[in-house]
Amino acid sequence: xxxxxxxxxxxxxxxxxxxxxxxxxxxxxxxxxxxxxxxxxxxxxxxxxxxxxxxxxxxxxxxxxxxxxxxxxxxxxxxxxxxxxxxxxxxxxxxxxxxxxxxxxxxx
Amino acid sequence: xxxxxxxxxxxxxxxxxxxxxxxxxxxxxxxxxxxxxxxxxxxxxxxxxxxxxxxxxxxxxxxxxxxxxxxxxxxxxxxxxxxxxxxxxxxxxxxxxxxxxxxxxxxxxxxxxxx
Numbered sequence: 775x776x777x778x779x780x781x782x783x784x785x786x787x788x789x790x791x792x793x794x795x796x797x798x799x800x801x802x803x804x805x806x807x808x809x810x811x812x813x814x815x816x817x818x819x820x821x822x823x824x825x826x827x828x829x830x831x832x833x834x835x836x837x838x839x840x841x842x843x844x845x846x847x848x849x850x851x852x853x854x855x856x857x858x859x860x861x862x863x864x865x866x867x868x869x870x871x872x873x874x875x876x877x878x879x880x881x882x
Numbered sequence: 883x884x885x886x887x888x889x890x891x892x893x894x895x896x897x898x899x900x901x902x903x904x905x906x907x908x909x910x911x912x913x914x915x916x917x918x919x920x921x922x923x924x925x926x927x928x929x930x931x932x933x934x935x936x937x938x939x940x941x942x943x944x945x946x947x948x949x950x951x952x953x954x955x956x957x958x959x960x961x962x963x964x965x966x967x968x969x970x971x972x973x974x975x976x977x978x979x980x981x982x983x984x985x986x987x988x989x990x991x992x993x994x995x996x997x
Contacts, residue, residue: 807985816886816972817988862925869915869927869938870986 778865780873788882792850796863796873799844803865806839808848811860811875820848820861855880883909886989888973894995900961903992907954907975913937914956915986916948919970928971931956963996970994 779797786792798806804825809817823830823837823846830837836849846863860875887906895901907914916928927940931950948958954975960967970993974986 805985809988814990816888816990817974819985819987822985869930869940870917871927872925874924 778863778871778873780861780863780876782874783877783879785879785881786853788853788855788880790853792853792857792878792880794848794850794861794863794876794878796846796848797844798846798863798865798871800865800867800871801841801844803867805866806837806846807864807870808835808837809862809864809872811862813859817862850878853878853880855882886973886975886987888971888989888992890992891990892993892995894997895963896997897963897965899963900959901963901994902957902959903971903973903994905956905958905973905975905989907956907973908977908987911975911977911987912954913976913978913984914950914954915974915976916956916958917972917974917988918942919972919991920968925972928958960994965996968994968996 777799805822807822808820810820821832834851838847858880860877862872862875864870864872889904913932915930917925919925929948930938934950945961950956970991972991974988976984976986
């Protein structure tokens with residue numbers, strides 16, 4: 775079945791890099807997405823990667839895709855306190871299938 | 883360009899009542915999807931509408947229904963509310979529908995509390 779898994783928590787210091795990992799199951803997913811949710815808000819689209827790409831860089835964000843292992847990661851360079859939020863990865867199935875989210879805590 | 887707008891932001895209802903939530907998509911977007919977010923189940927897909935037609939439906943009981951108007955605005959309705967319906971309901975729009983072709987843009991949600 776469709777299932778997306780993420781680790782639940784990540785704690786980093788301001789200025790460090792953060793790496794959030796995700797595994798997915800649907801190898802036919804055309805796109806894979808990363809969303810960010812801050813308290814009391816909806817989901818903000820951060821970035822996405824097409825399934826025929828291995829890597830995508832967008833300013834401080836780097837997405838790596840390993841299709842063989844069905845593994846997706848999001849690296850945030852120079853993490854700031856404003857990056858503290860819940861991060862969701864999602865694959866395309868019959869609908870967008872989301873992981874349970876990784877809570878990123880950034881300490882100064 | 884204005885984002886996805888959901889109204890109201892907060893709702894408190896009693897068990898057995900019904901509720902209607904509203905969503906205005908980004909201008910030009912024709913696809914609207916609805917998701918339910920709870921701490922236990924996470925984000926679960928409810929349904930998707932494109933050009934006033936329901937194209938896809940998640941695994942929710944018939945008490946959950948929706949519709950889309952000719953201007954692409956959408957409403958969802960929950961009848962005979964249960965305590966377990968308490969959740970954040972998120973609406974998302976995309977430009978051409980077909981989840982693989984264009985990303986979903988979400989609103990800030992409607993927080994429904996059922997007492």
